[in-house]
Amino acid sequence: MTTGWIWHEAFNWHNTGNGSGFFPPGGFIQPYEAFDSPATKGRFAALVEVSGFDKQMKRLDATEVTDEEILRVHTADYLRRLKALDPTGGDAGENADFGPQGLRIARLAAGAVANAVRGVLSGEVSNAYALVRPAGHHAEPDRGRGYCILANTSIAARIAQEDFGIKRIAIVDWDVHHGNGTQKIFWEDPNVLTVSLHQDRLYPVDSGFREETGGPGAEGSVLNVPLPAGTGDGGYVRAVEHVVIPALQRFEPELIIVGSGMDAAVTDPLGRMMVTSDGFRRMSRLVIQAAAELSGGRLVFAHEGGYSAHYVPFCGMAVLEELTGVKSAVDDPYLVFFQNYPQRFIEPWQEEAIQQAALLARRVPVPVA
Amino acid sequence: MTTGWIWHEAFNWHNTGNGSGFFPPGGFIQPYEAFDSPATKGRFAALVEVSGFDKQMKRLDATEVTDEEILRVHTADYLRRLKALDPTGGDAGENADFGPQGLRIARLAAGAVANAVRGVLSGEVSNAYALVRPAGHHAEPDRGRGYCILANTSIAARIAQEDFGIKRIAIVDWDVHHGNGTQKIFWEDPNVLTVSLHQDRLYPVDSGFREETGGPGAEGSVLNVPLPAGTGDGGYVRAVEHVVIPALQRFEPELIIVGSGMDAAVTDPLGRMMVTSDGFRRMSRLVIQAAAELSGGRLVFAHEGGYSAHYVPFCGMAVLEELTGVKSAVDDPYLVFFQNYPQRFIEPWQEEAIQQAALLARRVPVPVA
Amino acid sequence: MTTGWIWHEAFNWHNTGNGSGFFPPGGFIQPYEAFDSPATKGRFAALVEVSGFDKQMKRLDATEVTDEEILRVHTADYLRRLKALDPTGGDAGENADFGPQGLRIARLAAGAVANAVRGVLSGEVSNAYALVRPAGHHAEPDRGRGYCILANTSIAARIAQEDFGIKRIAIVDWDVHHGNGTQKIFWEDPNVLTVSLHQDRLYPVDSGFREETGGPGAEGSVLNVPLPAGTGDGGYVRAVEHVVIPALQRFEPELIIVGSGMDAAVTDPLGRMMVTSDGFRRMSRLVIQAAAELSGGRLVFAHEGGYSAHYVPFCGMAVLEELTGVKSAVDDPYLVFFQNYPQRFIEPWQEEAIQQAALLARRVPVPVA
Amino acid sequence: MTTGWIWHEAFNWHNTGNGSGFFPPGGFIQPYEAFDSPATKGRFAALVEVSGFDKQMKRLDATEVTDEEILRVHTADYLRRLKALDPTGGDAGENADFGPQGLRIARLAAGAVANAVRGVLSGEVSNAYALVRPAGHHAEPDRGRGYCILANTSIAARIAQEDFGIKRIAIVDWDVHHGNGTQKIFWEDPNVLTVSLHQDRLYPVDSGFREETGGPGAEGSVLNVPLPAGTGDGGYVRAVEHVVIPALQRFEPELIIVGSGMDAAVTDPLGRMMVTSDGFRRMSRLVIQAAAELSGGRLVFAHEGGYSAHYVPFCGMAVLEELTGVKSAVDDPYLVFFQNYPQRFIEPWQEEAIQQAALLARRVPVPVA
Numbered sequence A, B, C, D: 001m002t003t004g005w006i007w008h009e010a011f012n013w014h015n016t017g018n019g020s021g022f023f024p025p026g027g028f029i030q031p032y033e034a035f036d037s038p039a040t041k042g043r044f045a046a047l048v049e050v051s052g053f054d055k056q057m058k059r060l061d062a063t064e065v066t067d068e069e070i071l072r073v074h075t076a077d078y079l080r081r082l083k084a085l086d087p088t089g090g091d092a093g094e095n096a097d098f099g100p101q102g103l104r105i106a107r108l109a110a111g112a113v114a115n116a117v118r119g120v121l122s123g124e125v126s127n128a129y130a131l132v133r134p135a136g137h138h139a140e141p142d143r144g145r146g147y148c149i150l151a152n153t154s155i156a157a158r159i160a161q162e163d164f165g166i167k168r169i170a171i172v173d174w175d176v177h178h179g180n181g182t183q184k185i186f187w188e189d190p191n192v193l194t195v196s197l198h199q200d201r202l203y204p205v206d207s208g209f210r211e212e213t214g215g216p217g218a219e220g221s222v223l224n225v226p227l228p229a230g231t232g233d234g235g236y237v238r239a240v241e242h243v244v245i246p247a248l249q250r251f252e253p254e255l256i257i258v259g260s261g262m263d264a265a266v267t268d269p270l271g272r273m274m275v276t277s278d279g280f281r282r283m284s285r286l287v288i289q290a291a292a293e294l295s296g297g298r299l300v301f302a303h304e305g306g307y308s309a310h311y312v313p314f315c316g317m318a319v320l321e322e323l324t325g326v327k328s329a330v331d332d333p334y335l336v337f338f339q340n341y342p343q344r345f346i347e348p349w350q351e352e353a354i355q356q357a358a359l360l361a362r363r364v365p366v367p368v369a
């Protein structure tokens, strides 16, 4: 059993512009860094190398997605606009800046997820983790949004469908923000189940409701699990157990892609959740088991957001240990503190939100014989 | 009416050691910055100057607290240890590092709060804001804790009692962490009411419970309001209205000191709360009104924690606008996003926690005739 | 005797764009900081405050220069372009970026130098130091150049001439780069002597030659002293003694302005000179003596470039000590190393360059009776 | 023909302590970064990857040097002290700090150079570049000095001698500082020629003189080429042509190791030299040609210092292009500016210093039949 691993140094070079938080500095906004700084992902990649854990995995290449691949998900007009912006950089839509010649980096990020999927489907690796920047799940067919330029995971899913003949795909997105782009792209596709666990009304503030369940002909193939701010390991693990896994069991996907955002982490500046490395570990374990039972083990983790440069590396290592089945030399030094937080247990109001979502999981479409 | 304002550039120089998050870098902890970086407070001070708002206030000096003043709160042994550590710097206790010759900066921070109190009590200013670093509310009589070296606010309260003959003082601490040091120092002092609003069991994980109500002869003078993670403007404002203000009304303080932590802010990496600049504004307004009614307006804000370098400046400006009664030229650019979050309303489980604390507020001691 | 001191926090906010060295990041240029980062000047200002040396000086305000004042030096077209750029920021000419709403900061920098001149000419202070960012000496009438937007010092000189009736002004610029803008602005003005000590052909590479001596009617009023790379304290002090002072003695200025660049410092990344804090101290002392003898002590230091965030603070303190005549509590910790460098002595090839320039000093115009 | 390439992410993690320039921050030294920051080398490694140039080379592993290998150069007492310091980190001697558990990183750096030598001597690769941090050439048998912990290059040379039976080795060190450690280690070894081109009396200030020519039995095997501050491409290329190459031709080494410091670069903050990427390219080309003629092409570049995070990447790419014989996609964007500097030509005083050193080159020992 081999786990594929993809990271490209260019992801550290993705340039979110001259950003200070969400804004260009100027007036009364002092110059500073964007929330989406290289450290938030580069430090995870660095820990994998420094700990030697990359030797436990098979390194796959990131290559750029082609125009043709982009156009499987995005509009021709959007691609034209991206190319026109590329020489100077700019905003691809709504808070989705990239720097001069930065389109290449977005292509590499999408290509990394695509190659992770190719690696798993071709049998070159058993499963895979693609650590990419920029993220992709907010990108919509016709615009970038929320630090996302190209819909990395969606493009990869289309490649799985069209180039590998994979019929049913589940995308499980536990980034703390709603996976609005993925949902929109597959809204009417009954063969792609999109599940999003996210903080209720964080971003985008007007989507991600349980009432959104899929378009005509694809009813039930969209499943939103909004959770109240403050949910920790207890609530997240329960949500995976009681909503995600049952949904997967009904859907019987041939491939599972996890939108592996880490901004539900307990020190994330944008999310307000309290997931520790142990929580990410247990959530991953559950999905790995489900993949083993349902999709022949075919499982790809594609990194999404996560803005705690301090803690993402340790959450990431926990996930990689589960994917590989190998214990690394790294121990999460924060865990001794975070595991005492009361949020290791579930609260009643979290249970309530999960049970509501669990009802929806029962309406996920089953395969047609 | 004049508001005093204190900040010293040396607070930007406070050196929390070679810290990476909570830890010294080494092994599998990559070098990085401590959560308590200069930007988290220096950017607030900078915005005050760049916006010209310092001209709306009276600048007071920070001067170092003397040994004698320190010893009103801390043990002689602890002061000796601090002096011995000073040449090289080191940890003053539990995660309370300071750099070479850094004791001077801790003395200036405590001295800044003391001078703010002196300014208000002498009538030089009507109220005051002391923006200081390091913070103070975790420091205990015999050791530093949690980024705090000296108990800034407690020393200032002792000065108010002993040098100005102020009898009854209320310290209202809305830093997201429990004000364990302040509580400990005044545990048996019925003349100092210490109120702490904080995230339930965040830090220290084993204190800040409602059951802690004060020592022998001072029953009811300690009031803890633990709130569930995820509480936002709605819950915080309600907690001030239903717990803090009634407690103050019973206690009838002659001086109110606010432990003005801003780590309950919605983008703080350590707290998990969702307070916006509008929430801090409304909480401040309530306390200002209470001071006007109860303590002859005598009110000092002493900065505690707050680790969102992006957002603290805008929360801080809102508080200063309330203290001065003057609108600045600065608008919080984030507010348009954050005000759509559902946490502007209170949730039932937050209401429940507040009502429990409200019961305790009724046991706060009233003045003895 | 009082020294005026000007610094404004907004100078730390000057935003040179999303710059990586001289370039916008993109392609094979990794995101990083511009050479002209806030730390290069902000750390000098910080040291002045932390050491308490600001109490030895009189703080003067920085106020924005008006359109009318700008137009005394710059073209109306250039001012129009600056205003048009202001909402988004952009390049004011050649490598002279500023951020959104950044024109205000450039106005404050020019206004700071103007106020320093006003303070000295009005007698409010004896002499003054204006620490400003952006710098000004490369800015030309119709465009920004080399990190300079407005010609700070030139505007101030025009104000001295026109508003205070000062007839003869000497501008002594020892920034390591050629003071091309200042030279151009006063090219035909026989009443302003512009002296530039700089590294031979560094920037602009095609100006700053000894052959440039002033325009029609102003022959000899421009004096360039190009020095070979590697010149240290020995050569610089000699150049001041043998060229600058004799030129000033001939010219008999009523006001001396020093273009106080610190990029001739021994650790500057852009200059290749080897001046230590002691060299800056001795150069300053010589000019202070000359001012005492020639211009009634009327002397203003206006900061120009200087890119060693580590060392500028200590060079700056040495200059301030000379201006005030007061020893600070700060010792340059680097001096023990740098004073052993052989460049504390002059080399023959440096002597040669100085002697060539000394010949020109003899042609500086004397006052007409 | 294949070039070996070694870089390890751990080199980015080397922790020079809580350093501000040369000093621990405290008192009047504001916290800041050490001159030897990760960016100074990590950005070179990053450019190699982002440009895809790593695919033109064969990646070799960095492995830790063993105690036994260290003891071939260093004293047992020094190794004991390093091990004792390792848990907390500390100063290995004189300005040679490392962080907790940092000895591993120093071992990896030395091991990287050793593996580069092994790769070349085994024929696995034709030549090699080891990009390492910390550097090594200042480390002496019994102590670290000047950012160097272990004598990377010297250990590798001993391995070449003892494990591969290489008799004669030349180490050509063009780091801007004197290679004092290397010189000391091989002072009495007539089979190792150590050549150091450096800025005259920069660091260490009391070594690197032409008069130092080797110990008893090894006269002429040490060759110092001190160059005056301000020397650029012209002088450096001439020094290689007129001193280094003739010395190599006399010595007839079987292996050449270049101490590839890049702090002679034109924007280095510590050096005062003016070498551009083109200068490093031409110097490398000359040594590559010499290796082809003299040592069967056996050539290893081991990175030493270099503190211009902006410019090192482009200097490094030029060297790699020469080693591989392949043009990369990267053009040095600074070159258009720097090539106009007058220092592309040699100055008479530089010529003089070179000619003095050339006389010494004639006394380099020739092989004994």
Ligand SMILES: [Zn+2]
Pocket: A175, A176, A177, A261, A263, A304, A305, A306
């Ligand atoms: Zn997210």
Ligand SMILES: [Zn+2]
Pocket: B175, B176, B177, B261, B263, B304, B305, B306
């Ligand atoms: Zn706190």
Ligand SMILES: [Zn+2]
Pocket: C175, C176, C177, C261, C263, C304, C305, C306
């Ligand atoms: Zn300059």
Ligand SMILES: [Zn+2]
Pocket: D175, D176, D177, D261, D263, D304, D305, D306
């Ligand atoms: Zn060096």
